[in-house]
Amino acid sequence: MEIGIVGAGVAGIGTAYELRDADTEVTLLEKSRGVGGRAATRRRNGCVYDHGANYVTPDPELEEFMRGQGDTGPVEIEGPVWTFDSSGTIEPGEERERPALTYEDGITRFAKGVFSQTDATLETETRVESIGHEGDRWRVNADEREYAFDALVMTPPAPQTAALLVDADWSDSLRGELTAAIEAVPYRTILTAVLHYPFEIDRPYYALVNTDKDHEIGWLSREECKPGHVPDDESVLIVQMAPDWSLERYGEPEEAIADASAGLAASLLDDPRLETPDWTDCTRWRHALPDEGIDDGVLTRVEDRSLHFAGDWVVGEGRVAAAFENGREVGRRLRG
Ligand SMILES: Cc1cc2nc3c(=O)[nH]c(=O)nc-3n(C[C@H](O)[C@H](O)[C@H](O)COP(=O)(O)OP(=O)(O)OC[C@H]3O[C@@H](n4cnc5c(N)ncnc54)[C@H](O)[C@@H]3O)c2cc1C
Incomplete structure (x- = not known):
């Protein structure tokens, strides 16, 4: 057959x-x-970054399957996911029930x-x-x-x-x-901006998720919390923009999307240095996530x-x- x-x-x-x-x-x-x-994973200037799905949260059976796949087993992401709301207030989130896994050479390894x-x-x-x-x-x-x-x-x-x-x-x-x-079947659109900085961004969390769905940013994470992804003393932010924002700006040039995302990330993390990453990348996920x-x-x-x-x-x-x-x-x- x-x-x-x-x-x-x-x-x-x-x-x-x-x-x-x-x-x-x-x-x-x-x-x-x-x-x-x-x-999906990309590589640039010594950095590895997952610009679509950030990690896999497997049930115990899938986790065993992933861990049994040979030399290039998964790695666990260090640090919790905290929350923020439309006013930019950041708070600790709930404890993870399952590990968040990716791979040293990126999630495509799976x-x-x-x-x-x-x-x-x-x-x-x-x-x-x-x-x-x-x-x-x-x-x-x-x-x-x-x-x-x-x-x-x-x-x-x-x-x-x-x-x-x-x-x-x-x-x-x-x-x-x-x-x-x-x-x-309805799908959400997400623009992902990847922002690189030649310095560390020290925070007590791996990522922030917007819980009231009313901020321009939906998700922001620090790729350096994934073992093997970012050299020491550097930082890569993955900024996933909210669906309405993403749809409005979908056709804009990559630099404009990255600039606007960097401005919003700097304001959310209250750090003006983040307005000017030294390099950026961008992915347009037209059909990012099914809503139903x-x-x-x-x-x-x-x-x-x-x-x-x-x-x-x-x-x-x-x-x-x-x-x-x-x-x-x-x-x-x-x-x-
Ligand atoms: C920005 C973003 C963040 C996410 N974050 C997470 C996360 O942190 N954790 C998590 O678990 N999930 C996350 N997801 C969701 C997860 O990535 C998807 O649910 C999952 O990867 C879907 O897999 P799939 O095989 O169903 O579809 P896809 O991965 O879309 O696979 C479909 C394949 O079909 C190919 N294709 C399409 N049309 C054609 C054609 N005409 N001819 C040939 N090939 C074609 C595509 O290129 C693609 O490779 C995220 C997704 C996005 C976009």
């Missing part, structure tokens, strides 16, 4: 993992240059490590442009190549999955209901068409652990 998986984020990798050693040929088609999707245990074929820089159904097979067009699979697993964020279904060459009584249900899940009845009903869906929007939880587990569940069903 040939199985195609659109997207090599943690959900797609989870599906491929469960299909390892099964009597299947699995191909992952991924539009970007590597695996991990929104669990997907890379799991992928290395599969026998799937990975086609990177391969954007799926259209899908269709012919006979018993799913046809997939990507970068002027055509693939055919016995079963197809779609893992891009709901709006991107819905767009492929709207244009699909596939007539089926469930198609309208399916597409409408997926299109209805989907009524999955229709997803279950289309499975007998050998069409499957996995990802954070299927479970309604924008978390790496949830997306990965959902991908694994789909893999187990396909295997069964």
